[in-house]
Amino acid sequence: MTFDTPLTLRGPLRSPRQMLAEQEYGGHISIHDDSMAEKLGFRAGPIEGPTHFSLFPPLLEHIWGEAWFERGCISAHYQNMVIEGEETRAYVEVPREGFETRVWAEKADGTPVLEASANLGAGETLLDRRMAKLRPPKRLVILEDLHVGMKGAVDEMVRMDPDQNMGALYPFSLNQKLAAITENSPWYSDAKASPWGRAIIPLEMVSVLAEYSNRLAGFPVKGPAVGLYADQEIRMIQGPLFVGEDYLVRREIVALSESARTESYWVRSRIYDAAGKIQVAEVLLNHATLKHSYAGYEAAMAKG
Numbered sequence: 203m204t205f206d207t208p209l210t211l212r213g214p215l216r217s218p219r220q221m222l223a224e225q226e227y228g229g230h231i232s233i234h235d236d237s238m239a240e241k242l243g244f245r246a247g248p249i250e251g252p253t254h255f256s257l258f259p260p261l262l263e264h265i266w267g268e269a270w271f272e273r274g275c276i277s278a279h280y281q282n283m284v285i286e287g288e289e290t291r292a293y294v295e296v297p298r299e300g301f302e303t304r305v306w307a308e309k310a311d312g313t314p315v316l317e318a319s320a321n322l323g324a325g326e327t328l329l330d331r332r333m334a335k336l337r338p339p340k341r342l343v344i345l346e347d348l349h350v351g352m353k354g355a356v357d358e359m360v361r362m363d364p365d366q367n368m369g370a371l372y373p374f375s376l377n378q379k380l381a382a383i384t385e386n387s388p389w390y391s392d393a394k395a396s397p398w399g400r401a402i403i404p405l406e407m408v409s410v411l412a413e414y415s416n417r418l419a420g421f422p423v424k425g426p427a428v429g430l431y432a433d434q435e436i437r438m439i440q441g442p443l444f445v446g447e448d449y450l451v452r453r454e455i456v457a458l459s460e461s462a463r464t465e466s467y468w469v470r471s472r473i474y475d476a477a478g479k480i481q482v483a484e485v486l487l488n489h490a491t492l493k494h495s496y497a498g499y500e501a502a503m504a505k506g
Contacts, residue, residue: 206298208295208296209295210295211261211293211294211295211296212291213257213261213291213292213293213385214291216257216289216290216384216385217286217290218249218254218284218286218290219253219382220249220285220286222250222372222373248283248285249283249285250431251278251280251430252405252410252431252434252436253406254290254292254307254315254316254384255278255405255409256383256384256385256404256405257291257292257307257385258294258307258320259385259404261294261305262276262294262320265294265297265303268397271442272442273323273441274320274321274441275319275320275323275435275436276318276320276405277319277320277327277328277434277486278316278318278435279317279318279432280315280316280433280434281315281316281317282314282315284309284315290308290309290384291307291310292305293306293307293308294320301321301323301325302319302320302325303319305318305319327435329433329434329435332433336457337459339458339459339460340460342465343424343496343498343503344425344465344491344493344499345458345465345466345467345491347422348423348455350457353453353455354451354452354453355418355419357451357452358415358416358418358450358451359448360411360450361449362376362407362446363375363445364376364445372410372414376403379404379407380404383406387404390403391445398444400444400445400447401444402441402442402444403442403443403444408436408443408485409436409485411443411473412471412483412485413471413485413487415451419469421455421469424496424498426497427491428491428492429491430490430492431487431488431490432466433468433487433488434487435485435486436485437485439482439483441483443473443483447476449473450473450474450478451471452472452478453469453472456486463494464491464493465490465491466489467491468487469486469489470484470486471484471486473485
């Protein structure tokens with residue numbers, strides 16, 4: 203190689219849409235509602251973090267081709283919230299060798315949205331490195347009944363049909379998402395256009411598939427309390443995932459942590475074929491719960 207100059211692919215500016223304004227969980231509205239966000243000290247209801255994942259497949263497909271959809275992994279730490287009306291752009295560092303690289307997203311003014319790693323197949327990820335640095339929480343209130351290694355109460359059967367409303371947690375369908383998605387592809391809706399002969403689930407909607415039934419896990423999180431996604435990793439193992447296909451999800455808490463403002467539980471959701479025999483993908487998600495959104499937090503801390 204003549205030069206060792208790092209090169210970066212840059213996507214166009216896109217305007218992500220807010221589709222969770224009517225989201226409900228735990229019997230209350232979420233941080234994506236403007237009134238709730240303002241109550242908690244935020245400017246407006248933010249766009250859900252995985253929405254920004256749709257910025258990356260055009261760039262990663264350019265680097266790794268169809269293999270990206272079959273065994274690609276994106277591992278992200280969310281840095282700053284994005285409000286509808288703000289523009290975002292994806293960046294991917296061109297790997298000089300191997301199958302791992304750095305990716306990130308920024309607002310139009312350069313404000314960081316997320317930092318991430320992307321790889322093809324195995325390899326240490328950004329969240330592997332972040333989790334390795336976690337310190338055991340000193341004391342948990344909202345999450346005091348959780349423990350590392352706790353598994354979901356049941357195996358969850360999930361699927362995503364084109365016009366299926368994904369419920370209170372995701373009050374829209376795949377087709378509604380595709381009408382607003384930042385980067386669309388005929389592979390998401392046209393089986394004849396897809397290299398796999400079937401429509402595939404977009405990267406950001408893999409998060410929806412993995413999470414919309416998470417209440418069935420029965421993790422004893424105290425509430426009502428408002429949470430947000432702080433870190434997220436989506437990994438294809440035998441991908442892609444298909445529209446209209448049945449899958450089985452098994453969950454496990456793999457870490458607990460806290461910051462000055464949040465208590466977090468990290469859940470690894472393994473996605474299997476309908477028989478539960480072959481793992482096809484997995485999602486790692488840091489559910490960060492805002493301490494001051496839980497009415498009993500200060501009283502519980504005062505009791506010691």
